[in-house]
Amino acid sequence: xxxxxxxxxxxxxxxxxxxxxxxxxxxxxxxxxxxxxxxxxxxxxxxxxxxxxxxxxxxxxxxxxxxxxxxxxxxxxxxxxxxxxxxxxxxxxxxxxxxxxxxxxxxxxxxxxxxxxxxxxxxxxxxxxxxxxxxxxxxxxxxxxxxxxxxxxxxxxxxxxxxxxxxxxxxxxxxxxxxxxxxxxxxxxxxxxxxxxxxxxxxxxxxxxx
Amino acid sequence: xxxxxxxxxxxxxxxxxxxxxxxxxxxxxxxxxxxxxxxxxxxxxxxxxxxxxxxxxxxxxxxxxxxxxxxxxxxxxxxxxxxxxxxxxxxxxxxxxxxxxxxxxxxxxxxxxxxxxxxxxxxxxxxxxxxxxxxxxxxxxxxxxxxxxxxxxxxxxxxxxxxxxxxxxxxxxxxxxxxxxxxxxxxxxxxxxxxxxxxxxxxxxxxxxxxxxxxxxxxxxxxxxxxxxxxxxxxxxxxxxxxxxxxxxxxxxxxxxxxxxxxxxxxxxxxxxxxxxxxxxxxxxxxxxxxxxxxxxxxxxxxxxxxxxxxxxxxxxxxxxxxxxxxxxxxxxxxxxxxxxxxxxxxxxxxxxxxxxxxxxxxxxxxxxxxxxxxxxxxxxxxxxxxxxxxxxxxxxxxxxxxxxxxxxxxxxxxxxxxxxxxxxxxxxxxxxxxxxxxxxxxxxxxxxxxxxxxxxxxxxxxxxxxxxxxxxxxxxxxxxxxxxxxxxxxxxxxxxxxxxxxxxxxxxxxxxxxxxxxxxxxxxxxxxxxxxxxxxxxxxxxxxxxxxxxxxxxxxxxxxxxxxxxxxxxxxxxxxxxxxxxxxxxxxxxxxxxxxxxxxxxxxxxxxxxxxxxxxxxxxxxxxxxxxxxxxxxxxxxxxxxxxxxxxxxxxxxxxxxxxxxxxxxxxxxxxxxxxxxxxxxxxxxxxxxxxxxxxxxxxxxxxxxxxxxxxxxxxxxxxxxxxxxxxxxxxxxxxxxxxxxxxxxxxxxxxxxxxxxxxxxxxxxxxxxxxx
Numbered sequence: 001x002x003x004x005x006x007x008x009x010x011x012x013x014x015x016x017x018x019x020x021x022x023x024x025x026x027x028x029x030x031x032x033x034x035x036x037x038x039x040x041x042x043x044x045x046x047x048x049x050x051x052x053x054x055x056x057x058x059x060x061x062x063x064x065x066x067x068x069x070x071x072x073x074x075x076x077x078x079x080x081x082x083x084x085x086x087x088x089x090x091x092x093x094x095x096x097x098x099x100x101x102x103x104x105x106x107x108x109x110x111x112x113x114x115x116x117x118x119x120x121x122x123x124x125x126x127x128x129x130x131x132x133x134x135x136x137x138x139x140x141x142x143x144x145x146x147x148x149x150x151x152x153x154x155x156x157x158x159x160x161x162x163x164x165x166x167x168x169x170x171x172x173x174x175x176x177x178x179x180x181x182x183x184x185x186x187x188x189x190x191x192x193x194x195x196x197x198x199x200x201x202x203x204x205x206x207x208x209x210x
Numbered sequence: 211x212x213x214x215x216x217x218x219x220x221x222x223x224x225x226x227x228x229x230x231x232x233x234x235x236x237x238x239x240x241x242x243x244x245x246x247x248x249x250x251x252x253x254x255x256x257x258x259x260x261x262x263x264x265x266x267x268x269x270x271x272x273x274x275x276x277x278x279x280x281x282x283x284x285x286x287x288x289x290x291x292x293x294x295x296x297x298x299x300x301x302x303x304x305x306x307x308x309x310x311x312x313x314x315x316x317x318x319x320x321x322x323x324x325x326x327x328x329x330x331x332x333x334x335x336x337x338x339x340x341x342x343x344x345x346x347x348x349x350x351x352x353x354x355x356x357x358x359x360x361x362x363x364x365x366x367x368x369x370x371x372x373x374x375x376x377x378x379x380x381x382x383x384x385x386x387x388x389x390x391x392x393x394x395x396x397x398x399x400x401x402x403x404x405x406x407x408x409x410x411x412x413x414x415x416x417x418x419x420x421x422x423x424x425x426x427x428x429x430x431x432x433x434x435x436x437x438x439x440x441x442x443x444x445x446x447x448x449x450x451x452x453x454x455x456x457x458x459x460x461x462x463x464x465x466x467x468x469x470x471x472x473x474x475x476x477x478x479x480x481x482x483x484x485x486x487x488x489x490x491x492x493x494x495x496x497x498x499x500x501x502x503x504x505x506x507x508x509x510x511x512x513x514x515x516x517x518x519x520x521x522x523x524x525x526x527x528x529x530x531x532x533x534x535x536x537x538x539x540x541x542x543x544x545x546x547x548x549x550x551x552x553x554x555x556x557x558x559x560x561x562x563x564x565x566x567x568x569x570x571x572x573x574x575x576x577x578x579x580x581x582x583x584x585x586x587x588x589x590x591x592x593x594x595x596x597x598x599x600x601x602x603x604x605x606x607x608x609x610x611x612x613x614x615x616x617x618x619x620x621x622x623x624x625x626x627x628x629x630x631x632x633x634x635x636x637x638x639x640x641x642x643x644x645x646x647x648x649x650x651x652x653x654x655x656x657x658x659x660x661x662x663x664x665x666x667x668x669x670x671x672x673x674x675x676x677x678x679x680x681x682x683x684x685x686x687x688x689x690x691x692x693x694x695x696x697x698x699x700x701x702x703x704x705x706x707x708x709x710x711x712x713x714x715x716x717x718x719x720x721x722x723x724x725x726x727x728x729x730x731x732x733x734x735x736x737x738x739x740x741x742x743x744x745x746x747x748x749x750x751x752x753x754x755x756x757x758x759x760x761x762x763x764x765x766x767x768x769x770x771x772x773x774x775x776x777x778x779x780x781x782x783x784x785x786x787x788x789x790x791x792x793x794x795x796x797x798x799x800x801x802x803x804x805x806x807x808x809x810x811x812x813x814x815x816x817x818x819x820x821x822x823x824x825x826x827x828x829x830x831x832x833x834x835x836x837x838x839x840x841x842x843x844x845x846x847x848x849x850x851x852x853x854x855x856x857x858x859x860x861x862x863x864x865x866x867x868x869x870x871x872x873x874x875x876x877x878x879x880x881x882x883x884x885x886x887x888x889x890x891x892x893x894x895x896x897x898x899x900x901x902x903x904x905x906x907x908x909x910x911x912x913x914x915x916x917x918x919x920x921x922x923x924x925x926x927x928x929x930x931x932x933x934x935x936x937x938x939x940x941x942x943x944x945x946x947x948x949x950x951x952x953x954x955x956x957x958x959x960x961x962x963x964x965x966x967x968x969x970x971x972x973x974x975x976x977x978x979x980x981x982x983x984x
Contacts, residue, residue: 074339083338088248089241091463093413094496098910101413129241138239146235149878152693154238155413155463161239184917187910189413189464190693191885192878193921 059122062087063131073119078102080118081128089129089158093187100186103159103166104128110166112185129158132165141165144199152190160186164200173204224706226699229874233712234461234697243461246433247417247493254419255284257482257492258341259475260331260348261501262323265357265567265903269321269330273349280344282336284486288348289318289330293481296449300537305376310436310443310729311472312377313504313570315537318478323352324536325569326904327501329474332482334490357567357903360508360533366564368531371539378543378578380563385549385615386556391525395516399593403513403585404970406895408506409499409913410574414463416494416503418476420483428483429456432476435465436729437688441722443472444480459720465692466886467573468503470731475502500896500908504572507532508898511544511585516556521597521604525556528585534563535570542571544582547950549615550836551586551663552608557615567903573731575886576946579664580953584971587660587954592967598643601659601958602633613836622933622942624866625661625840632659632864635925636844646965653848655859656963660951662865666837666942669734670812671727673742675704677750678804679797681779683708685717685746689727689739694945695875696735702871703740703939707747709778725808733839733943738811740871741938745809751776753805754793763799765789811938837936839947841865843884843955849963854975856960858888861924863952866931868942876944877926883948884924889916891956893972 059068060077062085069084078095081087081104090113093101097115104113105127133139141164144150151157163186167173172182179200180193188196237243262269274286287293298316299305305312317329331348335341358366371380392398419431428448434440437457445452462469479492494502509532516525528545545559574580594604609626612619633639641657642648648655673687685704691697697717705712718724728738755774758766758781766774766781766789775784782790797805846860863880870876893914897906907913933940953971960978961967968977 072337072339075337079338082248086250087241088244091245091413092247092493093415094910096496096909096911098496099413129239138236142239145239146231149232149235149874151235151238152695152875152878152882153413153462153464154234154243154693155245157238158241180919180921184919187413187915187917189411189466189886189915190878191882191916191921193885193916193918194881194924195878197918 058119060085060118060126061124062126063128071118073117075118076114077104077116077118077121077126078113081113087128087130091155091158093156099156100163101156101159103162103186105162105166110163129162132161139165141168141199141203144202148195148199148202149192150195150199151188151192156186156188160188160196164196164203167200168204173200176201179204225702225712226706226871227869228702228872230698230702230712230872232695232698232875233701234691245414245417245461245463246431246459247419247491249419249431251419251421251489253488255334255336255486255488255490256338256341257332257334257479257490258345259329259478259492259498260333260345260350261327261498262330262350262352264323264352264354265326267323267352267354269323269350270353271351272331274331276347276349277333277344280335280340280347282340283333283344284336285334285482286344286348287318287332287482287485289320292318293484295447295477295481297446308443308446308472310439311447313471313538313540313572314474315535315570316474316477325501325567326902327498329478332478334482334486358565359898359900359903360566361531361564363566363900366566368562368564371561371563375539375541377540380539380541380543380561382560383545383549384558388525388527388556388558391556392514392516392527395524396519397517397593397597398515399589399596400512400514401589401592401969402510403588404510405506405508405581405584406971407508407898408574408890408894409896410466410468410503410505411499411910411913411915412464412466412468415496415499416469416473416475417492418479419489419491420480421489422483426450427454428480429458430476430480431458433462433469434459434472435462435469435690435692435731437690437720437722438726439729440472440476444477447477448480455722457722459690462690462692465730466575467577467731470573470729471504473503496910497908500905501569504570505896506574506581507534507541507571509533509541509581511581513585513589515589515593517593519597521593521599521607523552523554523608526554528559529562531562533566533568533571535568536565538570539563540571542578542581544578544585547579547582547663548586550610550613550838551661553610553614554608568898575883576664576950579946579950580887583660583662583951584953584957587951588957588969591658591954591958591961595645600641600643602629602638605629605661616836618834618836621835621837621935622866622868622931623838623840624929624931625842627929628840628842628864628866631927631929632842632844632862635864635927636860636862638844645962650848652850654851654963656847656849656959656961657844658955658958658960658962659842659844660954660958662841662843662947662951664733664839664943664947664950666737666839666936667732667734668812669728669732669738670810671738671742672725672808672810673727673739673746674725674806674808675743675746675750676804676806677708677793679794679802681710681794682714683710683716685715685743686724687719687727687739687742688722688724689719689735690730691719692730694730694735694879695872696730696739698875699736699871700739700743703743704747707744709776709780733945733947736871737937737939737941737943740941741811742809744938745811746807747809749807749809750805751781753807754781754796757800758791758796761796761799764796765791835935837942839865839867839942839944841947843952845955845959847956847959847963849960849978854978856892856973856978858920858956859922861922863924864927864929865944865947866929867944867947868931868933868936869940870928870931871941873928876928879944880926880948881924883946884952885916885921887949887952888920888956890971891953891973893974895972
């Protein structure tokens with residue numbers, strides 16, 4: 001991220017989406033709360049951290065565009081997308097990382113956006129269902145979902161597609177068995193699984209009969 | 211309808227019946243489909259619920275001081291300051307008045323606590339996070355009493371509700387002389403089947419945005435299966451004229467029955483919006499989905515079968531015991547399906563319920579038929595095993611040529627063909643008679659099957675069709691599309707009826723300002739909405755015909771109305787279709803930009819008279835007919851004999867759902883219903899703590915639903931299901947029949963794999979290995 005627009009941001013620039021960056025954001029309180037064996041690491045983290053409290057300005061690069069929001073540091077990436085940026089294609093199904101409906105890509109990896117804070121995702125490339133394909137085009141998996149009727153109510157669909165695109169990219173859709181396993185973080189209560197599998201396998205460029 | 215013009219339902223070669231892709235597919239795969247919580251209104255605020263930590267007792271004090279001190283908090287509503295309601299469902303009179311809130315207790319109307327996680331406060335703030343935190347800061351003090359957890363609890367009082375049920379009357383039903391027949395039966399099977407608590411868990415939680423546009427006018431964006439019914443019910447609760455309440459549901463993220471009734475959270479959001487004078491959004495957390503919208507109740511069924519040595523049923527006795535809430539008497543009527551599914555001269559069903567401190571149970575996909583079929587389809591399997599008969603053979607020996615319950619003929623019944631085709635697709639004839647002997651390596655392999663059936667329930671609804679002279683059409687009704695394909699199938703029906711390509715037809719639904727349609731539930735939507743649209747189109751053609759025969763410039767001038775019909779977009783002479791004109795030419799000459807028609811359809815049992823009139827067959831003798839969808843599921847499981855794990859490895863469903871409007875979306879409904887059955891059979895159970903009467907696994911990590919890795923390839927077919935009686939389109943409905951029998955098919959396959967009959971759901975490894983009571 002050479003041309004990072006957030007380097008001068010007062011809220012600091014977390015390194016990655018890990019728990020460690022969150023601890024840095026939370027500042028010294030975390031360090032104090034930790035037991036002695038972890039103290040050295042906590043102190044090291046604290047030394048670099050900045051405290052964010054109350055409503056502050058955040059910048060998120062979503063679907064290639066840098067967007068500015070005013071939000072508290074406890075706002076999840078999911079709620080930032082839905083409530084602040086009105087990108088409601090990303091769905092909230094459980095808010096606890098159990099259903100996969102909120103799956104987005106951050107720096108090309110699929111994550112559940114309900115389990116990460118917005119403030120931790122500044123400076124990263126966030127892709128949502130709305131930005132999966134440029135303009136009016138469709139990603140091949142979006143086309144395959146329509147063709148195979150890989151949904152009913154559509155509420156899990158954005159997450160399924162974001163997961164499916166990543167699944168194919170990861171090389172985890174080379175057999176039916178493998179694709180089923182690696183698509184199992186996304187619940188579909190309407191039960192479109194065989195159709196989802198068919199769509200993902202088609203895009204993976206292989207037969208769905210495996 | 212007058213019978214001056216003969217107008218046939220769409221013929222072969224039309225788009226109806228074709229596997230057309232969903233027209234809302236593009237919106238859904240691009241994230242543009244907008245669900246209830248996704249309307250960005252100016253000044254929108256957020257509500258969070260504070261719910262009771264006890265299941266029984268009384269609130270002695272609520273202190274909102276700390277919550278109100280939080281930044282951004284606009285209001286804390288409790289039973290002490292909630293805006294008044296004109297009516298609540300808390301009395302029987304109230305239940306009757308509020309048609310769509312018949313399974314409810316309105317919380318925050320007093321200090322009493324009846325169930326765990328009962329709402330005690332609504333906090334409204336400018337952000338979701340602030341509302342959620344402030345709700346945690348509301349201090350509630352309780353006087354706690356010991357709750358009753360279920361009908362199985364020691365202190366539960368089990369009683370016979372004979373006739374007192376509000377939704378289903380739960381009367382004892384006796385046909386013939388079941389006890390005497392049992393005594394005379396040479397073969398008997400008696401078994402008790404236990405069904406766990408199941409929760410619908412649609413992916414979209416219950417969600418409401420309420421927006422008061424004036425002191426006596428409100429628009430509610432709600433995740434509901436029942437737009438028109440919700441409007442009526444909310445109007446009664448709020449004391450407003452019905453037209454002052456508008457309910458909008460353009461997309462709904464699944465329902466499966468839990469979004470049929472109007473539930474308290476929708477009312478609380480609406481009252482909160484009134485209190486703060488700004489739009490309020492209230493979205494249930496996944497945890498609250500377990501206590502806010504009902505569930506399938508904990509229940510056990512004992513069935514007693516009497517039969518001849520040849521396996522012909524002589525008597526069927528069904529007894530059910532289940533848990534109901536402190537304020538409702540509700541139980542799924544499981545036994546109903548036993549009364550029609552097989553030929554049997556004697557029958558008896560009875561219910562017993564116990565009140566417990568639980569949120570009320572409600573309709574869940576095939577309410578009654580699904581758990582009832584679990585009992586009868588397993589029971590019949592046990593009878594077959596006892597007589598060393600093939601499970602399919604025993605079903606054929608008890609095949610009902612007439613409805614045993616009523617003695618009436620069927621409107622149509624393709625079940626034999628479903629059996630034949632399903633067995634062929636599955637390879638059923640190769641099944642070993644002996645259980646526990648087929649292996650795939652270390653794994654035990656079992657094959658099971660079960661019959662599916664579901665009534666064509668009576669329903670009615672209206673639709674409006676506006677045909678424009680420019681060759682486009684607008685079709686409107688207040689139905690909802692739960693993902694079942696309503697948007698698509700109705701567009702297909704309208705395109706065919708008007709002779710237009712599908713992309714010239716715009717279909718709008720999900721708004722109470724549109725013509726009233728029934729709630730999407732009980733498998734009535736496809737049948738009723740397609741029929742009402744079909745009738746509205748017929749109305750359009752009749753108006754056009756009346757116009758043409760009076761128009762001296764029309765080629766059809768002075769033609770008798772009965773000689774006219776339509777061909778594509780043209781009105782023509784039946785005997786000489788070259789003579790006629792397009793509706794566009796006719797409308798333009800008349801100086802009209804458009805013409806409008808309306809249709810009211812009645813569907814299902816009791817509406818044959820209207821139907822026959824519509825069918826334009828005057829003089830046809832009316833015979834009351836029993837109207838049901840039918841089908842069969844075949845299932846293969848592989849069971850690990852060491853671990854007790856069960857995996858479904860193959861599945862075949864063949865269904866008779868009457869006319870299938872779109873085999874692609876229909877297939878999706880069937881696999882979806884079967885998968886819900888696989889979940890109920892193998893993993894779904896909500897556990898209620900015996901002491902605290904609270905759920906201990908109220909989220910999607912603790913409540914297991916099927917995931918992709920649980921589901922094999924599935925084969926679905928439909929038999930040709932022509933039914934001239936059910937409704938104008940001949941549609942019987944498939945949403946619920948898809949699930950009926952699927953649980954038993956799995957359970958029967960597990961028996962065939964292991965030789966062990968697990969009668970308690972879900973069939974988890976400890977039961978397969980025999981370490982739990984089964």
